[in-house]
Amino acid sequence: MSQDQPGPASAAGTAEAPAQRTTLPPTAAQTSPENPWPLRLLSEKLKAHIDRVPPTWVEGQVIELNRRNSVTYLTLRDTEAEASFGLVAWSAVMARLEAPLTPGSRVVAQIKPDLYIKTGRLSMQTRDIRPVGLGDLLARLERLRQALAAEGLFADERKKRLPMLPHRIGLITGRDSDAMKDVIRNASLRWPAVAFEVREVAVQGVSAVAQVMQALAELDAMAEVDVIVIARGGGSLEDLLPFSSEELIRAVAAARTPVVSAIGHEADRPLLDDVADLRASTPTDAAKRIVPDVNEELERIARARAMLARSVETMIRHEGERLAAVRSRPVLANPQGMVHARAEDLQRLAARAYGCISTAVDRDRDRIAHLRAQVRALSPQNTLDRGYAVVQLPDGAVLRDAQDAPAGTRLRVRVAVGEVAADVVP
Structure with a gap:
């Protein structure tokens, strides 16, 4: 091939050879197919960045x-x-x-x-x-425990009460674990009708926290799940560390469904025990505390029914005795006697009332007759009947002074019966 003829790479329009580049882009964002960085420059810049x-x-x-x-x-x-x-x-x-x-x-x-x-x-x-070491882990857990307690995540007032009889229990536990078998077996023995919604997850290792939180979110979103149990058998402090994870503790605190912690044995105390609404010492203890014992409940019902029957019988007996005592009283043995006594009282009071009214009427009649006699004695007509007369001036006024009637005055003279006219003469 002649030197004057372009090679295949030049004909295809590839980037220029490094010897033909005069300046390099100052930043990686400014590189292009036509003006790339040498690989060593990228390596040097990464080295400088990582060294910082x-x-x-x-x-x-x-x-x-x-x-x-x-x-x-x-x-x-x-x-x-x-x-x-x-x-x-x-x-x-x-x-x-x-x-x-x-x-x-x-x-x-x-x-x-x-x-x-x-x-x-x-x-x-x-x-x-x-x-x-173990001491470092315990100290770290204690600092986290105090910090979460200061936020109020462990306060008793925020803990939710468990239902008396949950219809469906959410169970988060290890895959085919003894803890799962203990919870299901003991709960079913106590209450055969109980139902479970089981989520088998990793309960130790790097994926334990994420899987437990995912299972908790799924069960908490199910309306038919009344309580959630997180159960695991015993283990070393390192094995139980996922149940002291701050992320898991906050997820349990935010759950709407009551959560029961059943981790390890009595001596184990992960932070999950503090935030849970109920702490069970073992998975078996959790099964006993979340559902009642059907035999105990039947015994309680039988005792309650017997107590109720005795109470009803006692009340009926006492009321019968009271009724017999009431019926033996004289007022019920001879009820007519009370009626006759009240009838006599009524007649006596009626006679007394009639006498009082008659006396008052007679007394007021005599007083009216006396007043009538007084009125008649003082009547002007009575005076006229005795022969007196009343002389009146033309305007109707009574003449009391002769000087008020000069000569020629026309007078009216009222007598006992009728009146006459008279003229004053000089």
Whole structure:
């Protein structure tokens, strides 16, 4: 092929050769097919960016450990989620440990990310690593317990009462676990009609918290579930740590359905026991406390019925005795005597009332006759009947002074019967 003829790459319109580029884009966002970065530049920039990340303390569980000469390679997994990192620890770091690490150990480590420019491989350089002892876990749980208690999540007034007889019980437990069998068997023995809505989940490990929370949300959304039981058998403190997760505690506190905690044995005390509406010492104890015993309830009903029958019989007997006592009283033995006595009282009172009225009428009649005689004695007509006369002036006024009637005055003279006219003469 001649040098003057373009090759296949040039004919296809590919990017220019690196020797033909004069300037590189300052940022990754400005790169293009025509003006890309060299790979080494990306590696250098990533290296510079990662170097600015400060050392970080992290916590996890060692699931793999491989020692090679002076270097130890570890795989650290999160204790509550599916996340893991590979760590590199030099012999000087591992030598500071009092006891060698083993897979399954819970540790805290100070790590610093580092990028190897030549291969672009990211590694986590371990600067310090410390095992988490039982005392550290207990102290951490106690601090979390106090913080949640200060928020009021453990207060008695927020706890919900369990129904007396739940029709359907939600059960969150391990897959084919003894705890599930204990709860179902003992609850069914106590109340054969009880029904369960079971959710089998992981009860330890990194996925336990997420699965328990998902099962809790499903059962809490079901209107037919009256109470939810979270049950697990005994185990070590590390095995029971998922039931002290802050996320799970807050989910239980927010649930609308009453929640019963039945984790481990009497001595085990995860934080779930404090936030639950009822704490059962064991799964068997939970079954006994969420449903009544049918035999005990039947005995109570029988005792109540017997007590009610005795009460009714006693009341009937007492009322019969009272009725007999009332019937033996004279007023009921001879009821006519009471009627006759009241009739005599009525006649006596009627006679007294008639006498009082007659006396008052006679007295008022005499007083009226006396007043009539007085009125008649003072009557002007009575005076005229005795021969007197009344002289009146023309205007009708009574003449009392002769000077009021000069000569020629026309007068009217009233006598006992009729009147006459008279003129005054000089």
